[in-house]
Amino acid sequence: MIFTKIERDRYIDSLETLSETAILNEQPGIETGYVGMATQVFKEVIEEIGLSTPEIAACTEADYVLVASAESEEAFEKAVETVWAESAPTDDAEKPESYLSSAAAKEAEPRANLCQISVPGEYALEEVKKALNAGMHCCVFSNNVPLEQEREMKELAREKGLLCMGPDCGVANINGAALVLSSINNRGPFGIVGASGTGIQHVAAILHEAGSGVSQTIGTGGNDLKEPVGGITMLMGIDALEADPETKYIILISRKPADSVLKKLLSRIRQMRKPRVVFFMGCDRETIEETGSVWAGNLDDCALRALELIHNDYSLGSLSELKEIAGEAVKGMAPEQKYVRGAYTGGTYLDEGMRAMWEATGGLWSNAPMSPEWKLPEGAASREHTAIDYGEEEYTLGRPHPAIDASIRRPAILKEAADPSVAVIVLDFILTPPGHMDPCGYVVPDILKAQELAKSRGGKLVFIASVLGTTADWQDIRKQEQELRDAGVMVCRTNYRAALLASEIIKLRRDA
Amino acid sequence: MADTSKMLSLFRSELVVVNVGPKSFADVLEKQGYTALQVDWKPAAGGDKQMQEMLQYLGGY
Numbered sequence: 022m023i024f025t026k027i028e029r030d031r032y033i034d035s036l037e038t039l040s041e042t043a044i045l046n047e048q049p050g051i052e053t054g055y056v057g058m059a060t061q062v063f064k065e066v067i068e069e070i071g072l073s074t075p076e077i078a079a080c081t082e083a084d085y086v087l088v089a090s091a092e093s094e095e096a097f098e099k100a101v102e103t104v105w106a107e108s109a110p111t112d113d114a115e116k117p118e119s120y121l122s123s124a125a126a127k128e129a130e131p132r133a134n135l136c137q138i139s140v141p142g143e144y145a146l147e148e149v150k151k152a153l154n155a156g157m158h159c160c161v162f163s164n165n166v167p168l169e170q171e172r173e174m175k176e177l178a179r180e181k182g183l184l185c186m187g188p189d190c191g192v193a194n195i196n197g198a199a200l201v202l203s204s205i206n207n208r209g210p211f212g213i214v215g216a217s218g219t220g221i222q223h224v225a226a227i228l229h230e231a232g233s234g235v236s237q238t239i240g241t242g243g244n245d246l247k248e249p250v251g252g253i254t255m256l257m258g259i260d261a262l263e264a265d266p267e268t269k270y271i272i273l274i275s276r277k278p279a280d281s282v283l284k285k286l287l288s289r290i291r292q293m294r295k296p297r298v299v300f301f302m303g304c305d306r307e308t309i310e311e312t313g314s315v316w317a318g319n320l321d322d323c324a325l326r327a328l329e330l331i332h333n334d335y336s337l338g339s340l341s342e343l344k345e346i347a348g349e350a351v352k353g354m355a356p357e358q359k360y361v362r363g364a365y366t367g368g369t370y371l372d373e374g375m376r377a378m379w380e381a382t383g384g385l386w387s388n389a390p391m392s393p394e395w396k397l398p399e400g401a402a403s404r405e406h407t408a409i410d411y412g413e414e415e416y417t418l419g420r421p422h423p424a425i426d427a428s429i430r431r432p433a434i435l436k437e438a439a440d441p442s443v444a445v446i447v448l449d450f451i452l453t454p455p456g457h458m459d460p461c462g463y464v465v466p467d468i469l470k471a472q473e474l475a476k477s478r479g480g481k482l483v484f485i486a487s488v489l490g491t492t493a494d495w496q497d498i499r500k501q502e503q504e505l506r507d508a509g510v511m512v513c514r515t516n517y518r519a520a521l522l523a524s525e526i527i528k529l530r531r532d533a
Numbered sequence: 534m535a536d537t538s539k540m541l542s543l544f545r546s547e548l549v550v551v552n553v554g555p556k557s558f559a560d561v562l563e564k565q566g567y568t569a570l571q572v573d574w575k576p577a578a579g580g581d582k583q584m585q586e587m588l589q590y591l592g593g594y
Contacts, residue, residue, distance in 0.1 A: 126551040133549045133551045134549055137552045137562075199561075201558065261535075455557050
């Protein structure tokens with residue numbers, strides 16, 4: 022039986038409803054439950070999982086819904102009670118004050134200097150304007166903001182001399198704080214401005230691991246270097262880090278900027294006084310070196326070149342090491358095991374992985390392919406060599422990012438393992454304060470089951486993984502890596518190296 | 534080049550964040566030792582964009 026609880030005009034954000042959904046599904050007598058605001062996406066999701074009812078269909082986006090198939094009404098009522106009790110603030114006396122607007126908060130606490138904004142994209146411009154007008158810098162996690170609106174907010178920020186990081190800024194470390202989905206990093210002499218959140222987090226994590234750290238990291242959002250936005254935040258970020266006495270070296274990270282923006286940027290970079298490393302994916306070496314900057318060919322290289330500036334000879338290991346590991350890994354595989362399957366939590370690592378595996382595989386199918394002919398139709402099962410981005414909208418619409426909601430990617434493991442032609446599964450994991458507290462441990466049971474399944478077919482399924490994060494992250498990268506190793510997973514230092522190891526295994530299987 | 538004084542002032546000051554969005558983002562900042570003020574944001578007019586625009590026009594936002 023399906024039971025519902027509807028509260029009109031009660032707004033609860035998606036992270037809280039996610040946590041309520043998790044609690045609901047743990048209650049006795051509940052088969053499947055779901056909690057959310059009755060948006061179109063919510064209605065589609067509950068339709069898909071068979072929980073749709075006419076009452077919910079009649080709800081508006083302003084209504085909060087709790088729905089479940091339960092063995093009895095009593096079990097459902099009891100579960101609802103528990104969900105609300107567990108998600109309610111524990112101590113009213115200590116409940117911190119909250120405010121009706123950013124301006125009201127600023128008035129109450131005049132020291133407030135940064136506004137972090139994560140509202141649906143259509144409301145972002147209004148909230149950013151309010152925060153900028155109240156004199157605060159902004160870090161905007163909201164996405165799906167039209168480019169002309171992004172330009173408008175960034176022009177206003179520039180006029181006021183305030184930073185506008187984002188929209189779609191997932192990573193920024195300001196004064197040591199890990200904002201949004203960043204890792205917690207040691208502080209040090211490197212300032213980073215980047216249009217890729219994962220890219221910033223990746224380079225900063227290697228600097229941390231090598232014993233160095235970051236002064237500030239400024240995320241611009243992925244669209245900053247597109248023509249209509251014009252690189253406003255990256256240019257301001259460069260100016261700020263050039264003037265900041267704590268920043269001794271500067272790192273710039275992006276996909277290849279639009280031509281007109283690249284021209285403007287290169288001319289600014291040429292005038293920079295501080296030593297810098299530039300990684301603009303797909304930009305040739307000469308163009309970068311001509312500006313007096315150190316060129317980097319990929320994210321790993323970017324971190325290592327930066328460390329060279331401080332005479333730190335940190336190494337991520339050699340290719341020959343990986344070849345050796347691959348030689349051992351393929352022992353015991355069944356003859357039909359030929360293919361790699363990548364299940365990624367975001368676009369940057371998917372791209373990096375596919376590039377690294379392209380030659381060995383001869384091409385990978387994907388929901389976000391390298392070229393259109395490799396596009397996997399939406400909802401289609403993986404075929405041959407495939408890599409899926411679970412951060413794409415088809416998986417995340419109306420849900421938090423897979424770095425927060427680890428359940429989005431989880432089904433991939435057993436789904437891919439069910440295909441006897443699969444030899445290797447590649448996974449990435451990302452650590453961040455608001456993220457899952459044990460993302461690696463969470464999927465270990467599925468990994469063990471998948472390995473058993475392959476064994477029962479007379480083969481051996483290899484798992485390769487990398488964990489992005491630091492020893493300062495609450496999940497602790499060492500502990501996360503160890504959980505994977507204990508489950509027989511080959512843990513690589515970086516996502517790129519994970520893809521190289523997968524390539525070596527595929528080459529051996531191809532030639533077998 | 535941009536006027537960097539306000540950005541440098543941010544880098545030199547104690548970070549105090551106003552969080553407009555999921556409260557868990559404010560909670561994790563406090564747990565890291567920073568001050569975070571939570572704004573109870575909800576879509577104006579219950580998420581109806583046109584209604585929001587109208588309210589703004591009428592000065593009721």
